[in-house]
Amino acid sequence: MDIREFRGWLFDIEGVLLDGPAVLQPNIDFVRALIERHVPVLFVTNTVMRSKDELMKRFTLAGLPISIDQIVTPIDVACEWLIQRHIKKIHVVAPKPIQNAFSLFQLDESGEALIIGDFGTNWQYRELNHAFQWMMLHPDWPVLALGGGRYYRRQQQWFLDLGAFTQALSWAANKTIQNCGKPDRLIFETAVRKLGFKASEVVMVGDDYASDVNAAIAAGCHGILVRSGKYRVRDENRLVKEAMCIDSLSSFSSF
Amino acid sequence: MDIREFRGWLFDIEGVLLDGPAVLQPNIDFVRALIERHVPVLFVTNTVMRSKDELMKRFTLAGLPISIDQIVTPIDVACEWLIQRHIKKIHVVAPKPIQNAFSLFQLDESGEALIIGDFGTNWQYRELNHAFQWMMLHPDWPVLALGGGRYYRRQQQWFLDLGAFTQALSWAANKTIQNCGKPDRLIFETAVRKLGFKASEVVMVGDDYASDVNAAIAAGCHGILVRSGKYRVRDENRLVKEAMCIDSLSSFSSF
Incomplete structure (x- = not known):
């Protein structure tokens, strides 16, 4: 061509x-x-x-x-996905700057969709389990991830990427997570x-x-x-x- | 019967x-x-x-x-598995008391097998990525996990179990992990x-x-x-x- x-x-x-x-x-x-x-x-x-x-x-x-x-x-993709479905209230598990990028929406733990962002090398059990508990409490509500990479390489070292964490959540909660990236x-x-x-x-x-x-x-x-x-x-x-x-x-x- | x-x-x-x-x-x-x-x-x-x-x-x-x-x-299972294969030097990613339970073996990062134990609610990116890097550096060496549960429930709350973390590692490194539990x-x-x-x-x-x-x-x-x-x-x-x-x-x- x-x-x-x-x-x-x-x-x-x-x-x-x-x-x-x-x-x-x-x-x-x-x-x-x-x-x-x-x-x-x-x-x-x-x-x-x-x-x-x-x-x-x-x-x-x-x-x-x-x-x-x-x-x-992936943030634009998630926003468009939510708007198309008339979802106005969402729960965002992500660092503050990423939460701020969803200012079009009402952010609340009782939101009708969960957005999972990347904590990079700052992931801890607390955040991951918080997302997991939300998923278990709302088994029929959608979950969107802002990326699904397995790992990346920096300075000759391997680093787990967001996809590894969403894979853990998806597997444990037995639920599909929509990757927006x-x-x-x-x-x-x-x-x-x-x-x-x-x-x-x-x-x-x-x-x-x-x-x-x-x-x-x-x-x-x-x-x-x-x-x-x-x-x-x-x-x-x-x-x-x-x-x-x-x-x-x-x-x-x-x- | x-x-x-x-x-x-x-x-x-x-x-x-x-x-x-x-x-x-x-x-x-x-x-x-x-x-x-x-x-x-x-x-x-x-x-x-x-x-x-x-x-x-x-x-x-x-x-x-x-x-x-x-x-x-699962510790007994892992020990027997290692002894059967004549593996003497292992790397253990686990809290100190679990490391101590492998005193029969020489514990060293250059070990020929990786044991992944449970950090409970103390899992952090650092430990998880450390196990991941070992797996990427030694793609042909065995990895054993001391349990493979999805989650447990305590005080009316759900908690991610070790299996969720080994699932993340297994998926990201594209490698099977042997569950000893x-x-x-x-x-x-x-x-x-x-x-x-x-x-x-x-x-x-x-x-x-x-x-x-x-x-x-x-x-x-x-x-x-x-x-x-x-x-x-x-x-x-x-x-x-x-x-x-x-x-x-x-x-x-x-x-």
């Missing part, structure tokens, strides 16, 4: 446009070129620990001024709806062959793996056959 | 013989009668937070003096071997239809549910068809 046929583009942020403190300038330049041609662009990230304001600042410094509405996180199709569907196109007209670019590329394709989009960020040799062998794989978005510079 | 045909008896402790601070005297009396008739008896419990010495004291106070060798816990068959096999009989000659008595009774039957033993402890109305409907169900062991007083 010719990349000019994609009507909308979705980009993972970490590992594709930003990499820790560094900026992946060739990729940033490609996104700027898309925007200059008025091609609709959104940024799809599972990161909710860092605020959108912080991300915006870093994009601006990298020479890519974007609007806050162009960033789609990648790789669940919900976040791609939310982004595609925001663009106003059909999934088949949209492409997702990411550095994670599973969570970004294969998952986007499973949600009906196209998918491109870039060899940066968390990409590791032979990841392309794990891609579904419809996926593309490139070294950098500058491969498309002549489009 | 006539209960006189059972050559050895296994008893759950909590909810069958002791119930929190209380003693279930009719059941205790039945066990004493068995011992007086020289019928071999063992006590099979998942509790490792309380020491065997403490349990012995409570049995003595209840008029049932037993030997320490008659109590089988009920309902895994390993603990019943260990107890049956200790008795020196065939599984089909042994009966397990418990208050948990799943973990005690159905699980023992799945391991080849017989099983009896008593309506005390955590028993709830209609639990008998969840028993496999080979199981028996009685109000109390005094039902057998005329045997």
Whole structure:
């Protein structure tokens, strides 16, 4: 497929446009070129620990001024999911800044849905069991998680990610938890709806062959793996056959 | 089957013989009668937070003096499992008293097997991630858990049990963890071997239809549910068809 046929583009942020403190300038330049041609662009990230304001600042410094509405996180997905179901009162088990991101809703332990956010390395029995007790008391009410990753790697060490904790809760309470982040199709569907196109007209670019590329394709989009960020040799062998794989978005510079 | 045909008896402790601070005297009396008739008896419990010495004291106070060798816990199962495989150096992620129970082994982070014990309500990210990192560094080495319960209930509240945490680890590291407690068959096999009989000659008595009774039957033993402890109305409907169900062991007083 010719990349000019994609009507909308979705980009993972970490590992594709930003990499820790560094900026992946060739990729940033490609996104700027898309925007200059008025091609609709959104940024799809599972990161909710860092605020959108912080991300915006870093994009601006990298020479890519974007609007806050162009960033789609699991929090946006959860909000839209709740609004569609007319749920107004929710219980949020998450650190304070994430609770604040749900200011559209009334936050109350008697809420009709539970949102589970990430405490990062500060998870303790208390918070986890608090979520568990809510689930046992309200077995028929929905539970949403702001991410479902197994683990991440930082400074040569492995770290359990939010998905491990929601897996513990889901297993113990014998109840499905809806993941609002990648790789669940919900976040791609939310982004595609925001663009106003059909999934088949949209492409997702990411550095994670599973969570970004294969998952986007499973949600009906196209998918491109870039060899940066968390990409590791032979990841392309794990891609579904419809996926593309490139070294950098500058491969498309002549489009 | 006539209960006189059972050559050895296994008893759950909590909810069958002791119930929190209380003693279930009719059941205790039945066990004493068995011992007086020289019928071999063992006590099979998942509790490792309380020491065997403490349990012995409570049995003595209840008029049932037993030997320490008659109590089988997940720690005993783990020790036997390790000895059978000639593993001498192990890494134990557990509170200090549980670490001390593995004094037969050399405890070292470079050990060839990982034992995961229960931190109860003191679980923190740090301990959990420490176990996770070990599992990721040694993907081919065995991991044993001292229990696999989903949750327990105390003072009208639900509490996540060890199984929820090992489920998180197993899922995140994509690795099977061997549960040394009920309902895994390993603990019943260990107890049956200790008795020196065939599984089909042994009966397990418990208050948990799943973990005690159905699980023992799945391991080849017989099983009896008593309506005390955590028993709830209609639990008998969840028993496999080979199981028996009685109000109390005094039902057998005329045997």
